[in-house]
Amino acid sequence: MLRTLSAHRRRESWNTVLSGIRGLxxxxxDDEKPQPPVVVREMGSVGLAIxxxxxxxxxxxxxxxxxLIPKLKEWDSSNSPLMAVVMKGAGGKSxxxxxxxxxxALLLKSGHPExxxxxxxxxxxxxxxxxxxxxxxxxxxxxxxxxxxxxITMHGTFRVATEKTMWGMPEVRIGYFPDSGASHYMNNxxxxxxxxILYALxxxxxxxxxxxxxxxxxxxIRSKRLSDVGKGFEKLTLNHGSEDPITDAExxxxxxxxxxxxxxxxxxxxxxxxxxxxxxxxxxxxxYLSRDFECLEExxxxxxxxxxEGGVLVEGFHGFNLEFSKAITHAFVSKALEDMAISSPxxxxxxxxLMKRAKEKPLRDCIKMEYRVTKNFGTMPxxxxxxxxxxxxxxxxxxxxxxxxxxxxxxxxxxxxxxxxRKDDINLDFL
Numbered sequence: 001m002l003r004t005l006s007a008h009r010r011r012e013s014w015n016t017v018l019s020g021i022r023g024l025x026x027x028x029x030d031d032e033k034p035q036p037p038v039v040v041r042e043m044g045s046v047g048l049a050i051x052x053x054x055x056x057x058x059x060x061x062x063x064x065x066x067x068l069i070p071k072l073k074e075w076d077s078s079n080s081p082l083m084a085v086v087m088k089g090a091g092g093k094s095x096x097x098x099x100x101x102x103x104x105a106l107l108l109k110s111g112h113p114e115x116x117x118x119x120x121x122x123x124x125x126x127x128x129x130x131x132x133x134x135x136x137x138x139x140x141x142x143x144x145x146x147x148x149x150x151x152i153t154m155h156g157t158f159r160v161a162t163e164k165t166m167w168g169m170p171e172v173r174i175g176y177f178p179d180s181g182a183s184h185y186m187n188n189x190x191x192x193x194x195x196x197i198l199y200a201l202x203x204x205x206x207x208x209x210x211x212x213x214x215x216x217x218x219x220x221i222r223s224k225r226l227s228d229v230g231k232g233f234e235k236l237t238l239n240h241g242s243e244d245p246i247t248d249a250e251x252x253x254x255x256x257x258x259x260x261x262x263x264x265x266x267x268x269x270x271x272x273x274x275x276x277x278x279x280x281x282x283x284x285x286x287x288y289l290s291r292d293f294e295c296l297e298e299x300x301x302x303x304x305x306x307x308x309e310g311g312v313l314v315e316g317f318h319g320f321n322l323e324f325s326k327a328i329t330h331a332f333v334s335k336a337l338e339d340m341a342i343s344s345p346x347x348x349x350x351x352x353x354l355m356k357r358a359k360e361k362p363l364r365d366c367i368k369m370e371y372r373v374t375k376n377f378g379t380m381p382x383x384x385x386x387x388x389x390x391x392x393x394x395x396x397x398x399x400x401x402x403x404x405x406x407x408x409x410x411x412x413x414x415x416x417x418x419x420x421x422r423k424d425d426i427n428l429d430f431l
C-alpha cells in the first residue's frame with residue numbers, strides 16, 4: 001500500500017519545498033536545529049531530495065553523498081512504493097555548482113589526498129547509482145548547474161531547465177577536468193560528440209533556452225511554474241497492476257512535465273549563442289570538428305584557421321543564408337578560443353586526452369578512468385589548487401599556470417595521469 005500524505009499536507013509541503021527549505025520545520029524548536037545538507041522527503045508517490053547548502057551554491061561534499069547513496073538505493077528498490085525521484089537545490093539560485101572544489105583544493109594543499117579520494121569515491125558512486133536507477137529520476141535545474149551538479153543531472157531520466165539555468169563543465173578554468181562521468185556523457189552529447197568535446201574544453205556554460213536547444217534539458221519550464229510541477233507530481237500514482245510499472249511511471253512523469261512545459265524563447269544579453277541558432281552550431285561541429293584529431297594542438301590550430309577565415313559556411317539549414325552561418329561560426333569559434341586561452345594548459349590537454357580515451361566506452365569504465373586521474377592529482381604536477389585559489393580563495397582571477405601554453409605541456413605528463421594499479425580502482429560493484 002502506498003504511503004501518502006494528506007491532500008492538505010501534500011499541497012502545503014510541495015508549495016513550501018519547491019520554493020526552498022524555509023517553512024519545512026514544524027515548530028519554533030525545530031527552527032533552531034541545524035538543517036542537514038540534504039533534505040529528503042517522501043511526498044505521495046515521489047521521493048524528493050533537496051541539496052541544502054545554498055550558501056555554498058549547494059556544492060557537493062562527502063556528507064551529502066553519504067546521505068544520498070543509501071536513500072537513492074532505498075527509493076529505487078522494488079520494495080519502495082515510490083514511482084519517481086526528484087532532486088532540486090535549495091535557495092533558488094543553484095541546483096548545484098558541483099563538488100566543493102574549495103574544500104578539496106585546501107585538502108590537497110595541506111597534504112591530505114586520501115580525504116579527497118573519499119569524496120570522489122562517494123561522489124562517483126552517487127552518479128553511478130543515478131545512472132542505474134530503474135525509476136524515473138528528475139532534476140529541477142533551476143539556477144547554476146555545473147561540474148558535479150551537471151553530472152548528477154545527465155545520469156538521470158529527465159532534466160528540467162528554466163530561464164535561470166546555467167549548465168556547464170567549467171573545470172578547465174580552475175585547473176581540473178570534467179568528471180562525474182563527463183567523459184562519457186560529453187562523448188555522447190545530445191547535440192553530437194564534436195560539440196560536447198568543444199564545450200568540455202571551453203568551460204563556458206549553456207544558459208536558459210540554450211540548455212533545451214542543445215538537448216541537455218528534456219524540458220523547459222518557467223522557474224515560477226516549478227510549483228506546478230509539484231502539484232502535478234502530487235497526482236502521480238503507481239499502478240501496481242501494470243505489467244510494466246516502470247515504463248508507466250516514466251510516461252506519467254513525462255506527461256506531467258510536458259503539460260507544464262513552455263516553449264518561450266527567453267532573451268538574455270549575456271548569451272554568446274543567440275536564440276534559435278543552435279542547429280547551426282550543431283551542424284558546424286558535425287561538418288568541421290567531427291574527425292579524430294591527433295592531439296589538442298592540431299585541434300586548436302584547426303579552430304584558429306576557422307577564425308582567421310572569418311568563419312565557415314554550414315550547409316543544410318533552411319531559413320538561414322550561408323553568409324549568416326559564417327558570421328555565427330566565426331563569433332562562436334572566436335569566443336571558444338578566448339575561453340580556452342584563460343584556462344589551465346594542463347587541464348585542457350588532460351581533458352582532450354580523456355575524451356579521446358573515453359570514446360565508445362561504457363559509463364562504468366569512464367568513471368573508473370576518471371577516478372584514477374583524480375587519484376593521480378594527489379602526486380602529479382597540476383594547476384588545481386592554483387585555479388581554485390585564483391577563483392574562490394584569493395579571488396584575484398589571475399591564476400599562474402605551471403605551463404604558459406598547451407604546446408609546452410609534456411605529453412608524458414598527461415599519460416602519467418592515466419596510470420595506476422587496478423586494485424586501487426573505485427569499486428562500483430556495490431549495487
